[in-house]
Amino acid sequence: MKVFAHxxxxxxxxxxxxxxxxxxxxxxxDGIEVDVQSALDDYMIIxxxxxxxxxxxxxxxxxxxxxxxxxxxxxxxxxxxxLQQLLDWNNNKTLLNLELKHTFELEKFAAVLENNIAAxxxxxxxxxxxxxxxxQLQFLKKALPWLKIGAxxxxxxxxxxxxxQELNAFSVHVDKSFVNKAxxxxxxxxxxxxxxxxxxxxxxxxxxxxxxxxxIFTNYPAQTKAYLASK
Numbered sequence: 001m002k003v004f005a006h007x008x009x010x011x012x013x014x015x016x017x018x019x020x021x022x023x024x025x026x027x028x029x030d031g032i033e034v035d036v037q038s039a040l041d042d043y044m045i046i047x048x049x050x051x052x053x054x055x056x057x058x059x060x061x062x063x064x065x066x067x068x069x070x071x072x073x074x075x076x077x078x079x080x081x082x083l084q085q086l087l088d089w090n091n092n093k094t095l096l097n098l099e100l101k102h103t104f105e106l107e108k109f110a111a112v113l114e115n116n117i118a119a120x121x122x123x124x125x126x127x128x129x130x131x132x133x134x135x136q137l138q139f140l141k142k143a144l145p146w147l148k149i150g151a152x153x154x155x156x157x158x159x160x161x162x163x164x165q166e167l168n169a170f171s172v173h174v175d176k177s178f179v180n181k182a183x184x185x186x187x188x189x190x191x192x193x194x195x196x197x198x199x200x201x202x203x204x205x206x207x208x209x210x211x212x213x214x215x216i217f218t219n220y221p222a223q224t225k226a227y228l229a230s231k
Contacts, residue, residue: 002030002215003225004097006198007047011219014075015054016045021089027222030215031095036083038104042066043083049102055080062102083112092122097150100131110143130173137167154178160186171195176204184211202227
């Protein structure tokens with residue numbers, strides 16, 4: 001079962017920051033999941049549309065430019081990274097799952113990906129874009145047919161993973177509290193990978209193994225890897 005660092009090694013470091021990303025890379029994980037928000041002039045790596053929870057700022061991310069956002073403390077004196085900084089730090093070492101939150105100008109986002117692939121900063125295989133906004137996923141899949149997309153849900157749909165198959169998705173990403181073996185089996189029958197979030201407790205990890213889930217997002221990647229190695 002694959003292990004993805006949720007917002008980096010966010011159980012021990014400020015989420016979506018440089019330290020969380022670099023620590024996750026040390027854990028030899030299968031990928032790192034981060035969140036992408038639009039600022040006025042750039043794409044920022046931050047989960048919430050509001051600044052209040054994870055920084056010492058107030059207001060919405062989209063109301064500021066990157067220069068203003070760099071002045072904020074995102075925890076332990078760290079800064080909110082840009083998407084480009086994330087790509088540079090990772091340097092194609094592992095898969096990046098970019099979860100689109102309040103993200104706009106998707107033509108520009110697609111261009112950032114293509115430019116970095118052309119420059120050798122990341123390979124197509126190491127990019128996975130996910131979102132709860134399936135309209136955005138549909139747009140990006142049409143713009144970039146090679147792109148792996150992951151359709152997010154926090155429910156058990158009546159037809160299980162059919163919605164992800166209709167999007168021509170690579171994977172379906174499910175809430176650990178809203179998944180069962182039937183959902184996992186259905187995803188696999190449709191040729192999809194099924195990944196569960198956010199899985200930290202050993203009992204939940206074991207349950208995901210029993211369901212046959214292909215991968216999990218965890219706040220404690222090194223600890224989770226060690227537990228799985230002991231199974």
